[in-house]
Amino acid sequence: MLENCWNQKYHLEIFGCQMNFHDAEKTAGILEKMGFTKADTAEEADVILLITCCVRENAENRLYGHLGNLKPLKQKNPELIIGVGGCMAQLPSVREKIAEYHPHIDLLFGAFNLHQLPDLIMRIRETGSRILEVPGDGEIQEDLPVTRESSFRAWVTVIYGCNNFCTYCIVPYVRGREKSRRPEKILAEVRRLAAEGIKEVTLLGQNVNSYGLDFPAAERTDFADLLGLINQVEGITRIRFQTSHPKDLSDKLIRQMAEAEKVCEHLHLPLQAGSDKILRMMNRKYTRDDYLRLVDKLRTRIPDLALTTDLIVGFPGEEEADFQDTLEMVEKVGFDAAFTFAYSPRVGTQAAKMENQVPEEEKMDRLYRLIEVVNKQAKAANQRLEGKVETILVEGPSPKRKEIFCGRTRGNKLVLFTPPSSGPDLIGTEIKVKIKKGLTYTLQGEVVDREVF
Numbered sequence: 001m002l003e004n005c006w007n008q009k010y011h012l013e014i015f016g017c018q019m020n021f022h023d024a025e026k027t028a029g030i031l032e033k034m035g036f037t038k039a040d041t042a043e044e045a046d047v048i049l050l051i052t053c054c055v056r057e058n059a060e061n062r063l064y065g066h067l068g069n070l071k072p073l074k075q076k077n078p079e080l081i082i083g084v085g086g087c088m089a090q091l092p093s094v095r096e097k098i099a100e101y102h103p104h105i106d107l108l109f110g111a112f113n114l115h116q117l118p119d120l121i122m123r124i125r126e127t128g129s130r131i132l133e134v135p136g137d138g139e140i141q142e143d144l145p146v147t148r149e150s151s152f153r154a155w156v157t158v159i160y161g162c163n164n165f166c167t168y169c170i171v172p173y174v175r176g177r178e179k180s181r182r183p184e185k186i187l188a189e190v191r192r193l194a195a196e197g198i199k200e201v202t203l204l205g206q207n208v209n210s211y212g213l214d215f216p217a218a219e220r221t222d223f224a225d226l227l228g229l230i231n232q233v234e235g236i237t238r239i240r241f242q243t244s245h246p247k248d249l250s251d252k253l254i255r256q257m258a259e260a261e262k263v264c265e266h267l268h269l270p271l272q273a274g275s276d277k278i279l280r281m282m283n284r285k286y287t288r289d290d291y292l293r294l295v296d297k298l299r300t301r302i303p304d305l306a307l308t309t310d311l312i313v314g315f316p317g318e319e320e321a322d323f324q325d326t327l328e329m330v331e332k333v334g335f336d337a338a339f340t341f342a343y344s345p346r347v348g349t350q351a352a353k354m355e356n357q358v359p360e361e362e363k364m365d366r367l368y369r370l371i372e373v374v375n376k377q378a379k380a381a382n383q384r385l386e387g388k389v390e391t392i393l394v395e396g397p398s399p400k401r402k403e404i405f406c407g408r409t410r411g412n413k414l415v416l417f418t419p420p421s422s423g424p425d426l427i428g429t430e431i432k433v434k435i436k437k438g439l440t441y442t443l444q445g446e447v448v449d450r451e452v453f
């Protein structure tokens with residue numbers, strides 16, 4: 001790898017899901033290996049890379065506005081390289097627009113080209129010309145350098161891409177088909193992380209439940225098997241994973257979640273909609289009853305499971321009665337938290353072509369009504385924890401109030417607490433706190449035991 005960018009600085013701007021944030025960690029790792037260091041601001045950077053998301057439409061408009069804001073920096077420093085990567089850069093329409101209307105953008109790259117970044121940057125440096133077409137080979141790149149954000153938690157991708165083609169979703173078009181990483185590669189990475197002091201790993205994939213299904217049946221390690229293997233890695237104390245598709249959540253996986261003691265009692269299980277008609281039109285391949293049966297099984301096997309979800313309102317053809325079905329499901333299940341979205345048509349997906357698109361005001365009205373119910377449920381779930389003692393992994397000072405510390409329960413709830421004088425020593429350790437108050441988004445706690453592992 002080229003290592004001739006000493007004294008130069010990079011700046012990353014990251015949008016979207018955990019996949020993108022993890023890609024950004026790899027991007028930072030690659031740039032640092034080249035000799036770059038992280039800039040404090042965009043103004044002092046020699047290379048600015050944007051890692052974009054295109055799951056909703058407004059992100060695209062925001063990107064163009066943002067690119068416009070970067071123009072003065074390029075005028076001031078013509079040597080500056082500005083690149084756009086991530087999911088948006090995979091869309092031909094975006095590439096065309098950038099090529100034509102944003103001449104100050106030097107580079108377009110995708111999630112499949114990260115390993116080529118050193119070569120691409122050096123070519124732009126040497127030739128002064130833009131690189132807007134980078135063929136990806138689609139192969140999984142193992143062993144890329146990674147600059148991790150945290151010294152005690154880490155993301156580990158287990159499966160790339162998605163085969164599900166939910167009719168609203170652009171992800172399969174920009175992230176390609178499912179491809180699982182070899183279990184021995186994943187295990188080696190987790191062991192390395194544990195040796196470096198990492199306590200918590202979050203296994204990432206658009207649908208982790210289909211991990212391994214692309215391996216030949218005879219030698220298949222499935223997701224439940226993988227959890228079992230990682231559960232044995234010494235030093236790791238918490239295992240999380242995201243995201244699970246309800247259609248692929250097997251009994252074997254539920255059993256493994258219950259039995260593997262390091263697997264946290266939290267599941268993010270996107271419901272998307274509560275009406276069977278809408279679920280069918282979304283191509284989700286389960287019904288509301290299927291979902292309720294899963295919740296039942298999960299709560300029987302894992303009684304203190306925290307359950308979170310994603311919900312979309314205003315999918316084409318959604319009528320008030322369908323929306324009421326979603327509200328009813330939220331009431332029935334009682335989620336600990338939910339990400340709520342107004343349906344956003346994405347060109348190229350099936351749903352964008354469907355009739356009966358719901359007017360914007362209607363979507364917003366439903367969204368606000370949904371958020372109200374979700375928040376009420378979340379607060380009630382958090383209040384049920386009042387008086388209980390929870391083990392949290394301490395993250396450090398809370399982003400908003402430095403004198404307050406925060407940490408997460410195994411159920412992934414954020415607990416705020418006043419640290420003892422030795423507060424900084426607690427970062428990255430597990431301690432016990434008593435929950436004093438349950439609020440909508442957070443819990444307030446009190447340290448009862450510094451049980452440092």
Ligand code: SAH
Binds near residue numbers: 055168205243342345
């Ligand atoms: N693979 C994950 C996450 C996909 S994107 C999963 O299947 O759960 C994250 C969330 O964005 C989705 O769960 C969905 O709720 C939401 N989303 C995706 N496309 C959308 C669209 N076109 N409009 C609104 N919300 C969308």
Ligand code: SF4
Binds near residue numbers: 163245
């Ligand atoms: Fe999108 Fe559905 Fe795949 Fe999730 S499972 S990434 S919502 S197509």
Ligand code: F3S
Binds near residue numbers: 016054174
């Ligand atoms: Fe966005 Fe790509 Fe993630 S579209 S949600 S960053 S996979």
